[in-house]
Amino acid sequence: MQRPALSTFFTSHFPLMLSFPNAKINLGLHIVAKRPDGYHNIESCFYPIPWCDALEVLPSEKLTFTSSGLDIPGTQESNLCIKAYHLLKKTYDLPGVHIHLHKVIPMGAGLGGGSSDGAFTLKMLNDLFELGIDVPTLQKLAGQLGSDCPFFIENKPVIATGTGTNFKGTALNLSGKYIAIKHPQIHVSTQKAYSLVKPAAPTHSIESILSKPIDQWKDVLQNDFEASVFAQFPEIRDVKNQLYSAGATYAAMSGSGSAVFGLFEQEISLEGFYTFEL
Ligand SMILES: C[C@@](CO)(OP(=O)(O)O)[C@H](O)COP(=O)(O)OP(=O)(O)OC[C@H]1O[C@@H](n2ccc(N)nc2=O)[C@H](O)[C@@H]1O
Ligand SMILES: Nc1ncnc2c1ncn2[C@@H]1O[C@H](COP(=O)(O)OP(=O)(O)O)[C@@H](O)[C@H]1O
Structure with missing residues (x-):
């Protein structure tokens, strides 16, 4: 046609x-x-x-x-x-x-x-x-x-x-879970963030970690940007800790930052965070 x-x-x-x-x-x-x-x-x-x-x-x-x-x-x-x-x-x-x-x-x-x-x-x-x-x-x-x-x-x-x-x-489906996100108003340059990380072959694939229940992700599902970004801006690590204290099953920084998110089983309300159902 x-x-x-x-x-x-x-x-x-x-x-x-x-x-x-x-x-x-x-x-x-x-x-x-x-x-x-x-x-x-x-x-x-x-x-x-x-x-x-x-x-x-x-x-x-x-x-x-x-x-x-x-x-x-x-x-x-x-x-x-x-x-x-x-x-x-x-x-x-x-x-x-x-x-x-x-x-x-x-x-x-x-x-x-x-x-x-x-x-x-x-x-x-x-x-x-x-x-x-x-x-x-x-x-x-x-x-x-x-x-x-x-x-x-x-x-x-x-x-x-x-x-x-x-x-x-990936078959990963987080529907029905809740997420809380905070952007701590810190600008992290993606280019600089990459330059601060020493690349390394991972021990476990992300696919294999994600196939486990979410409450087993903590400490194994890692964002390699976190160590250097947290060292530069400890307040971003504080946001992650705040999410775990509030009961998150998993919390991490997204990408090169500086937003930090937490996954929850139940609906939550956290001051300063944007929260919604996935
Ligand atoms: C880190 C990630 C993870 O999803 O996202 P954000 O945190 O930006 O959302 C991405 O890799 C970012 O993607 P994006 O923000 O589109 O990056 P680009 O504009 O392509 O590149 C910005 C700079 O990041 C570096 N860069 C980007 C991607 C990559 N795989 N390797 C790199 O080294 C390069 O120095 C490049 O000049
Ligand atoms: N439509 C757009 N919305 C937001 N940022 C944009 C847009 N177009 C270009 N930019 C530039 O991209 C930068 C950040 O991009 P964004 O994708 O929002 O963040 P990130 O890469 O951290 O996920 C902004 O600081 C801005 O300079």
Whole structure:
């Protein structure tokens, strides 16, 4: 079937699209080796969580961008939504769009919020303009925006290896558990965090640890960033300890920080933490 011209497409379809780019947590994170390109091979479980931004794309004469909610550092051109548009525009005949991002997910937190916005922009433009880009190609494109971006294309729990862009599905299902998260408002540079860790081959695979009950994860399911980040910012370790004191079955820093999360069997309310059901 021949695809209609994009201009007629807009007038014949709903000219608006809304999505809710969500955050992720890392359940365990091993930094396995430094690569010749300067990046690191890792092993981690990426798990999507329902803490979301809101992203709207609608027709416009030219590309425009607005945001609300939390202030996003950097220029519009450095925003991953705009980068995603330009990346697709290199290959596809994209008309103008107006992108509005309502920012909720804390930034520089290890929750992948910016990466999610970039990946969701790719998916929305693909759907809206019926570009027909398949999932592996979308993941490759997302990889050009950042290492965390490809995960958000399929957005389901995976064991990630390589630079965090090779995925194996996992049956891990935390539905019905509760999570408490705090972003201690400390900005940890991902690049610096990687440079402070000495890579090492792990003794146990994350997949094997995650196959055990959650109450056995403590002390074995490790995030290799924690030691150096906690040494620099002891208050982040305090947040983790606070979660265990409150009865968390497992608590850890997400990614390169500084957000810390705890998993609970029951609904909890903790001052200063954002809590919700998974
Ligand atoms: C640590 C993780 C774990 O999920 O997430 P965050 O804590 O940022 O959410 C990721 O590996 C971060 O992914 P992302 O934040 O997209 O990183 P990128 O923009 O690709 O890279 C930022 C910098 O981190 C370093 N980097 C990133 C990924 C990787 N596998 N090895 C690296 O050494 C590089 O120095 C790079 O210049
Ligand atoms: N749409 C966006 N939302 C948030 N941050 C963005 C976005 N686009 C680019 N950035 C940049 O990415 C940085 C952090 O990205 P984010 O993915 O939120 O954190 P992290 O990598 O720690 O998970 C921000 O400080 C900002 O400079």
